Each structure stands twice: as structure tokens, then as C-alpha cells.
Amino acid sequence: MILFTVNGERISTNVDPSTPLLWFLRDNLQLTGTKYGCGMALCGACTVHVNGEPMRACSTPISAIVGKKVTTIEVIGKSAVGKKVQDAWIAEDVVQCGYCQSGQIMAATALLTKNKAPSDADIDAAMSGNVCRCGTYNRVRAAIKVAAGLKPAASVKPAAAPAAAKKSVKA
Amino acid sequence: MDKLFIAAKSRAVPKTSRRDFLKVSAATGGGLVIGFNLSLGNKLALAQAAPAPNLNQPNAFLRIALDGTVTVQVKHLEFGQGVMTSLPMLLAEELKCDWTKIRAELAPAAPVYAHSSFGMQITGGSSSVSNSWEQLRTVGAMARTMLVTAAANRWKVAAGQCRAANGMVTGPGGKKAGYGELAEEAAKLPTPEKVALQLAKDFTIIGKPTRRIDAPAKVNGSARFGLDLTAKQIPNLHTAVVAHPPIFGARVVKFNADKVNGIPGITHVVQLDSGIAVVAKSFWAAKVGRDALQIEWDLEPGSKADSVAMSNNYRETARTPGLVAKKGNPDMLKGAAKTLVAEFEMPYLAHAAMEPLSCTVSVSGDKCELWVGSQLQTLDVLAAAKTAGVPPANVKLNTMLAGGGFGRRTNLSSDYVVEAVAIGKKVGVPVKMVWTREDDMKAGSYRPMYVHRIEAGLDASNKISAWNHTVVGQSLVAGTPFEQAFVKDGIDASSMEGIVDTPYDIPNMHATLHTTKIGVPVLFWRSVGHSHTAYAMETAMDDLAKLAGQDPVAFRRAYLGKHPKVLKTLNLAAEKAGWGSALPKGRARGVAVHESFGSVVAHIVEVSMDKGELKLHRIVSAIDCGLVVNPLTVAAQVESSAVYGMSAALYGKITLKDGVVEQSNFHNYPLLRMAEMPKVEVHIVPGGETPTGVGEPGLPPIAPAISNALFALTGKRLRTLPFDLASLKV
Numbered sequence: 001m002i003l004f005t006v007n008g009e010r011i012s013t014n015v016d017p018s019t020p021l022l023w024f025l026r027d028n029l030q031l032t033g034t035k036y037g038c039g040m041a042l043c044g045a046c047t048v049h050v051n052g053e054p055m056r057a058c059s060t061p062i063s064a065i066v067g068k069k070v071t072t073i074e075v076i077g078k079s080a081v082g083k084k085v086q087d088a089w090i091a092e093d094v095v096q097c098g099y100c101q102s103g104q105i106m107a108a109t110a111l112l113t114k115n116k117a118p119s120d121a122d123i124d125a126a127m128s129g130n131v132c133r134c135g136t137y138n139r140v141r142a143a144i145k146v147a148a149g150l151k152p153a154a155s156v157k158p159a160a161a162p163a164a165a166k167k168s169v170k171a
Numbered sequence: 172m173d174k175l176f177i178a179a180k181s182r183a184v185p186k187t188s189r190r191d192f193l194k195v196s197a198a199t200g201g202g203l204v205i206g207f208n209l210s211l212g213n214k215l216a217l218a219q220a221a222p223a224p225n226l227n228q229p230n231a232f233l234r235i236a237l238d239g240t241v242t243v244q245v246k247h248l249e250f251g252q253g254v255m256t257s258l259p260m261l262l263a264e265e266l267k268c269d270w271t272k273i274r275a276e277l278a279p280a281a282p283v284y285a286h287s288s289f290g291m292q293i294t295g296g297s298s299s300v301s302n303s304w305e306q307l308r309t310v311g312a313m314a315r316t317m318l319v320t321a322a323a324n325r326w327k328v329a330a331g332q333c334r335a336a337n338g339m340v341t342g343p344g345g346k347k348a349g350y351g352e353l354a355e356e357a358a359k360l361p362t363p364e365k366v367a368l369q370l371a372k373d374f375t376i377i378g379k380p381t382r383r384i385d386a387p388a389k390v391n392g393s394a395r396f397g398l399d400l401t402a403k404q405i406p407n408l409h410t411a412v413v414a415h416p417p418i419f420g421a422r423v424v425k426f427n428a429d430k431v432n433g434i435p436g437i438t439h440v441v442q443l444d445s446g447i448a449v450v451a452k453s454f455w456a457a458k459v460g461r462d463a464l465q466i467e468w469d470l471e472p473g474s475k476a477d478s479v480a481m482s483n484n485y486r487e488t489a490r491t492p493g494l495v496a497k498k499g500n501p502d503m504l505k506g507a508a509k510t511l512v513a514e515f516e517m518p519y520l521a522h523a524a525m526e527p528l529s530c531t532v533s534v535s536g537d538k539c540e541l542w543v544g545s546q547l548q549t550l551d552v553l554a555a556a557k558t559a560g561v562p563p564a565n566v567k568l569n570t571m572l573a574g575g576g577f578g579r580r581t582n583l584s585s586d587y588v589v590e591a592v593a594i595g596k597k598v599g600v601p602v603k604m605v606w607t608r609e610d611d612m613k614a615g616s617y618r619p620m621y622v623h624r625i626e627a628g629l630d631a632s633n634k635i636s637a638w639n640h641t642v643v644g645q646s647l648v649a650g651t652p653f654e655q656a657f658v659k660d661g662i663d664a665s666s667m668e669g670i671v672d673t674p675y676d677i678p679n680m681h682a683t684l685h686t687t688k689i690g691v692p693v694l695f696w697r698s699v700g701h702s703h704t705a706y707a708m709e710t711a712m713d714d715l716a717k718l719a720g721q722d723p724v725a726f727r728r729a730y731l732g733k734h735p736k737v738l739k740t741l742n743l744a745a746e747k748a749g750w751g752s753a754l755p756k757g758r759a760r761g762v763a764v765h766e767s768f769g770s771v772v773a774h775i776v777e778v779s780m781d782k783g784e785l786k787l788h789r790i791v792s793a794i795d796c797g798l799v800v801n802p803l804t805v806a807a808q809v810e811s812s813a814v815y816g817m818s819a820a821l822y823g824k825i826t827l828k829d830g831v832v833e834q835s836n837f838h839n840y841p842l843l844r845m846a847e848m849p850k851v852e853v854h855i856v857p858g859g860e861t862p863t864g865v866g867e868p869g870l871p872p873i874a875p876a877i878s879n880a881l882f883a884l885t886g887k888r889l890r891t892l893p894f895d896l897a898s899l900k901v
Contacts, residue, residue: 016435019455027410027453032399033392035574036454037525038608042837045525073392086390093382093803096811097251098389098396099525099574105390124846131837133525133575134251135814137848139807 017063033073044130047103088147096134239351246284250573265311269338280548280568291549297768297864312366321356397571418830421473474690485622499681503637507628519825520618526574530591544573546580554585578695618696633719637679669704674734705871744773748791761880763872768864787849797859812869820874
């Protein structure tokens with residue numbers, strides 16, 4: 001029996017302890033916001049927070065998170081920093097295909113939680129583990145600075161921003 | 172449900188249409204289907220294999236709900252390029268609705284969603300906006316006309332006394348009604364036979380920077396990609412992972428699943444033409460099971476392709492003339508005052524989209540349902556039907572969001588769709604077939620390997636006097652349904668695009684092609700032929716400028732007299748980059764310009780080298796993509812294709828040894844990362860009457876621009892991709 005929490009919910013499971021957290025989240029809890037990209041901690045698409053630290057869920061067996069708190073993209077908007085990051089992502093029109101963006105946002109939120117005014121070098125260091133094949137890096141960088149209050153959001157007129165992000169996925 | 176269904180059936184490029192005619196038929200649920208056929212025009216022969224259009228299905232482009240929400244069916248795959256925003260913008264412009272009430276859905280496979288030029292449902296050629304340009308504005312105008320007529324009828328006034336704006340019809344005496352209130356009455360009206368479209372000067376949505384509709388769902392994890400289907404959406408969904416042959420074309424002799432059957436959660440192990448599939452209740456069980464299989468393969472029928480041997484063979488072949496693609500007089504080289512001889516080698520490239528390939532399927536009785544991020548629904552449906560043994564009409568394909576594609580999902584062989592259907596048919600339960608990153612990278616369908624050889628001459632006045640160009644490589648379409656449309660007299664047009672149609676006014680240009688047959692599957696890769704031809708063309712132009720002792724931009728200008736669009740784009744980039752101005756010591760600029768998919772992109776890059784490491788400082792880009800629909804998307808796509816091209820130029824390389832693909836994941840197929848990313852400025856050439864491509868044209872000129880900058884910096888020319896930076900050391 002393995003015990004931990006995911007997005008505040010207590011989890012107890014008899015699943016094979018070597019199962020990567022990524023697949024437990026996706027297949028057992030049906031939390032599919034956390035993405036599979038490489039399975040080797042090379043691309044960052046599966047980034048979640050474990051006790052507030054960014055972790056690659058694809059390479060973290062559930063046996064390694066006993067007693068720990070897991071937070072995923074589905075609820076990151078409930079934290080003040082996570083909400084700012086999501087809003088900045090929309091304001092800067094960061095996403096393209098969007099597949100890597102859950103991981104990017106989790107990595108950026110972890111960065112800004114610890115470092116309220118990151119330099120470009122800090123951003124490079126924190127974000128270079130997250131690959132984006134659409135090449136959104138410059139907009140990711142700009143959105144991090146907007147979320148940190150280091151620069152104003154891009155002004156886009158008129159046609160408006162789409163409706164606010166929904167936070168509807170349950171654990 | 173009171174909904175207005177409007178479906179447009181367009182089978183030809185609007186420009187070439189001779190007449191339009193409309194068909195109206197009642198749909199279920201009190202809605203309405205409007206179908207319009209444009210004349211058949213230049214559709215591809217293979218479209219004839221597609222099922223006949225059925226206008227009696229509710230295949231809608233737009234649906235107006237009672238609350239005024241307008242849901243647009245997006246007929247192209249959304250995989251980053253922004254069609255879920257740009258296509259609704261076209262429709263909304265003419266509908267004159269409230270943009271904040273627009274929603275977008277990906278359309279399923281249906282003949283009504285065929286590409287206006289290709290006659291089948293496809294996302295490719297950077298043409299999603301251009302082929303929808305007339306169609307979706309027409310659909311929007313038709314719906315608006317019907318809503319206005321409904322209001323006029325309700326108020327017993329002439330339609331001419333009513334106006335539509337911002338999702339509302341207003342009439343005399345302060346009368347007004349929202350689109351949602353009018354939708355039901357509008358649906359009962361006849362479809363207008365002719366609608367007038369607005370002039371560009373009156374656009375209020377088209378041309379305005381517009382944030383993406385799909386962004387909110389993509390920042391909170393709720394956007395559902397093909398890989399994200401679970402038993403919540405499809406009850407009893409299983410996952411399959413497949414053991415594929417170690418080399419292309421190898422066959423299973425026998426296999427032992429003893430070690431697999433004991434793994435909890437595994438439900439089936441089945442043999443396929445393409446390998447052995449392990450099916451389980453979860454991905455991880457299926458993957459562990461797949462890895463535990465013991466399989467004996469017959470390698471004899473497989474491909475033993477070897478990159479080193481191919482390189483030698485291709486280079487040798489390039490010294491002999493191939494089939495003539497463009498006729499010039501190569502003998503003119505003999506009289507040249509100065510001669511350039513340049514041999515290029517470009518490797519196989521994987522698409523390596525962030526979302527590994529998957530396909531979900533449910534085969535039940537004589538029905539087959541698919542969930543897949545497809546760039547080519549029409550062929551995927553036909554392939555699924557054949558594999559499942561059901562009529563194509565019994566195949567339902569739901570288009571899923573895709574985490575990138577870059578051509579890999581324009582699946583001419585439908586390889587992963589066929590594999591998933593074969594599994595689904597054997598096991599009789601719904602199955603999500605998942606390719607691991609390693610499966611995805613080793614499965615082929617690569618951008619082919621090519622060798623180019625250019626011999627070009629300058630005359631005594633330093634003008635180009637002749638250009639002899641030979642290309643060696645596989646055809647992208649040989650043996651596929653696209654062969655008939657692409658290959659003429661043995662020349663695959665996609666192998667030579669960017670050379671034979673160069674905008675440079677080069678005298679005596681002679682271009683030939685050797686099409687090789689290698690047992691490695693190949694496929695369209697972002698920017699297709701331009702992905703390799705632009706590198707040869709634009710670095711050779713730079714070499715010739717050097718040979719002529721001229722500035723690279725000035726040298727190019729002299730050959731662009733007949734192509735003002737290309738010249739204008741080059742000039743804009745040069746102006747914005749400060750071409751010719753002083754740079755800090757140790758830095759150099761490089762330029763390249765290339766036309767593809769109807770658009771022109773010029774990049775000017777600034778580079779330096781530090782201890783053997785390349786530093787990209789800045790990219791200044793200019794694009795002429797005709798009429799701009801969404802400037803935010805244009806900038807994003809130029810930047811995106813530049814990054815994709817940089818990954819290829821710096822790192823991209825799939826190699827084979829005795830038939831085995833040597834790369835497997837991002838440690839040995841690296842991609843550009845945040846810390847390497849230069850600043851990028853995108854400038855748009857204003858004007859243009861209709862939109863042209865934006866998803867790909869930024870890619871071809873990036874690698875030559877970097878190479879030209881490195882040439883300016885070091886005096887050394889890189890002609891093999893990816894760059895061997897160590898060779899630049901003095």
C-alpha cells in the first residue's frame with residue numbers, strides 16, 4: 001500500500017510501486033494534463049510539483065513519493081503564482097500546439113515561487129529542461145517576466161482575449 | 172436544440188470556379204444544411220477514391236446556440252499553427268458576430284470538410300487559411316443574410332431596413348434581436364444564392380492581432396490531445412504498445428509471451444503485420460509487457476540501408492546528370508571566369524513532435540470509430556476501412572488536437588492508423604495504441620537524406636553565367652496515392668521545389684534529379700522540398716557573392732528584378748537588421764531569403780563563436796504572406812519555423828547503421844532549448860489581396876542564414892547538415 005496526496009486528495013494504491021507517477025496520474029487518476037513526451041526526463045512535458053519542487057513525473061516511481069504532496073497542472077491555477085503564470089501565458093499568446101505547455105507552466109510556477117524577480121540567466125537555468133518543438137521560448141520568457149511583474153503584458157486590441165481559463169478538472 | 176447548420180462543400184480553388192450552385196436539404200433536429208458546390212476544377216485524381224459527398228448529414232461549419240454562442244467547425248487539424256483562431260476569424264468577419272461568443276471545434280472526417288484545392292480533407296502546404304479564405308467568409312455571409320431576413324420577417328419590414336452587427340440585428344424604430352433569438356427562424360429560410368463579401372478596408376476582425384481561442388484550455392491541462400483519451404471518454408478503453416521490427420521490413424518469425432502473461436493488467440498479446448502488440452488496462456503494464464516479449468525476427472526482407480554507404484553513393488551519383496527538371500545549357504560553365512563547385516549533404520530528419528504518435532480505435536461489428544490527430548483524414552478513413560474490413564462510410568474519424576505534427580500526420584501510408592485498427596479488430600475492445608518516444612523516432616517516415624551538387628560560374632564581369640544543379644534522394648510520394656499528382660516524367664516536384672522555380676534570374680540554369688529507391692520510409696517534413704533546396708541555393712548564392720567580391724544582399728538584389736515581392740522582403744529585413752552597420756567585434760551577420768507556399772521570408776541572423784560554441788544573438792525576419800489574417804499568428808509561425816529549422820541545422824540527424832536507426836530519444840536527437848534561443852523580430856511586408864502560407868515559409872531560409880553568418884565570421888563554409896562546428900576552428 002502506497003500513500004501520498006495528489007492535488008490535496010489522499011491516494012492509497014496497490015499499483016506496482018515501480019509505476020512512474022506520470023502513468024499513475026494519467027491512467028489511474030485520469031489526470032491527463034500532465035504529458036508524456038520522452039519517458040527519460042529529457043523534455044519536461046511531464047513536470048509536476050512534489051512538495052513544491054518541480055519533478056519529472058515520467059521518471060519518478062510512485063514508490064519515491066510516499067507521504068509526499070503532488071500538485072499537477074489541473075490545480076496550479078488555485079495558487080496565486082500559478083494563476084498569474086496562466087494569465088500571463090494567455091496575455092502573451094504563448095501556446096501553439098500546447099502539448100509542452102503544462103510542463104512549461106509547472107516549471108515557471110516553481111521558478112517564480114522561489115524567485116520573484118528572475119533574471120534571463122535564471123529563466124534559462126529553470127526552463128532549459130522543458131523542450132518546446134513549436135519554438136515558443138521567447139513568448140515563454142516574456143510571459144514569465146509579465147507574471148513576475150517585470151514587464152507589462154502585451155497589449156492586444158481589439159478582438160479580445162478568449163474567456164478566462166476554466167479550472168474544472170477534478171482529482 | 173435550435174441550431175443553424177451551415178455546410179459548405181467546396182471542391183475547387185474559388186478563383187478557378189466557373190459557377191456556384193447551391194443545394195439545400197433539411198437536416199435532423201429542425202436545423203438546416205446548406206451545401207454549395209464550386210466547379211470541380213483542379214482536384215487531385217486521388218480524391219475520386221474518397222466517398223461521395225453526402226449533404227444530408229449535419230456537417231456544419233457553424234452552429235448558433237440560443238444564447239448567441241457561435242460554434243465554428245474547423246476543418247483543418249489544429250497542431251499549433253493557429254487554425255482554431257484564424258479560421259473562425261474569417262467566418263466571424265462576415266457573420267458580424269461578437270468575437271467573444273465564438274467557440275471552435277475540430278471537424279470530424281467528412282467529405283464536406285475537403286480542402287478547397289485538393290478535394291480531400293488535408294492539412295498541409297501552409298494552405299489552411301488560403302483555401303478557406305473565400306469559403307468561410309461566404310458561409311459567414313450566408314448565415315448573416317439569413318439572420319437579417321429572419322429579423323425583417325419578424326418585424327414585417329424590408330431586409331434592407333435591417334443591419335447586422337456584433338451578433339445583433341437592428342431594425343427601424345429601435346428594434347433589435349440577438350442572433351441566438353433569430354437562429355431558429357433563420358434556419359427555416361432558403362439559403363441566399365449569392366452573397367456579397369466585404370472589402371478588405373471594412374474588415375474589423377481580419378487583420379487584427381487576435382489571441383488564440385485554444386489558449387485557456389492549453390494552460391490548465393484541460394485541452395484533450397489524442398494521447399489524452401481515457402476510459403472516462405471511451406468506456407473500457409485499453410492501451411496497446413507494439414514491438415516493432417529492429418530494421419524496416421523485417422518480419423516476425425516467432426515470439427514468446429510467457430514472461431508477459433503474468434504481468435497484472437495485460438489482457439491480450441496479438442501478432443500484426445507490423446510487429447507484436449501487447450494490450451493492457453494501462454500504458455505502463457502494456458509497455459513493461461512489450462519490453463518483456465522475446466521475438467525472433469527474419470531480417471532478410473528488411474532494409475540494410477547505411478548512412479555512410481549512402482553518403483558515398485549519393486555523392487558519386489551527384490557527379491552524373493540525372494533526369495532533367497529544368498533545362499539550361501550546362502556547357503556554358505566552360506567559359507566561366509570563376510567557378511564554384513559545391514557539394515551538400517542533408518541527413519534524414521525525424522519530425523519529433525512533442526506528442527508521440529497515437530491512435531485510438533473501436534472496431535465493433537461493421538463499424539469502426541477512430542480518434543486521431545490526423546492531417547489527412549480522407550486517406551486515414553480509407554486505410555482504416557480496408558484494415559477493418561468495413562465500408563468507408565462506416566468509419567467515423569474524430570479529429571483530435573495534436574501536439575505537433577510537422578507533416579508526420581499527413582500520413583500517406585496511414586501506418587499508425589492501420590496498426591491501431593488491426594489491433595482493435597483483433598482484440599474486440601476499444602484500444603488506444605501509443606507509440607513510445609523511441610517507437611516514434613525509430614518508425615521512419617523521415618525527411619529523406621539528400622545530396623546536392625552545384626557547379627556555377629561567374630563571367631568576367633562577375634555575373635552568374637551558368638548554374639548546373641543535381642539533386643540525389645528519395646521521392647516523397649513514389650508508390651503513394653500522391654504520385655500521380657506530384658510526379659511528372661519521373662520528376663517528383665517536391666524534390667526540386669525551390670530550385671527550378673527560384674526567383675533569381677539565373678541564366679543557363681540546368682537542374683537534374685536522381686530519384687533513389689531506399690527501404691527507409693519517408694514523408695513530408697515541415698516545408699517539404701524547400702527544407703533542403705533553400706540551403707543549397709542560398710549558401711551557393713552567398714559563395715558566389717564572395718567570389719564576385721560583392722555584398723551578399725546587393726548581389727542577390729541584382730537577380731530579383733522579376734520578383735519584386737522577394738526583393739521587397741529582402742530589403743525590409745536588411746533595413747530592420749541594419750545590414751551593413753558596424754557590429755561588435757567577433758560578431759557577423761548572414762542573410763537568406765526564400766519563397767515557398769506563396770510567401771517569402773528573409774532572415775538576417777547575428778552570430779558569434781565562443782570556445783567552439785555557436786551563439787545566436789538575434790534574428791531579424793521579414794515575411795510577405797499576402798493579406799494578413801492574424802498578425803500574432805504570423806509572428807508566432809515565423810518564429811516557430813525558424814526554431815524548428817535551427818534544431819535541424821544544429822542537431823538534426825537520423826542515421827542508419829546496417830538498417831538500424833541509431834537515434835531513439837532527445838539525448839541523441841537533441842532539440843533547441845531555451846538557453847540557446849536568440850531574440851527574434853518579425854516584420855510583415857504590408858499589403859496583399861489574399862492570404863498565403865505562414866506555417867512553413869520561415870523554415871527554409873534559417874539554416875542558410877546561419878551558415879552564411881558563420882561564413883562571414885570564419886571564412887569557412889559548412890555544406891553538410893547538421894553543422895559540424897568543430898570544423899570551423901582555426
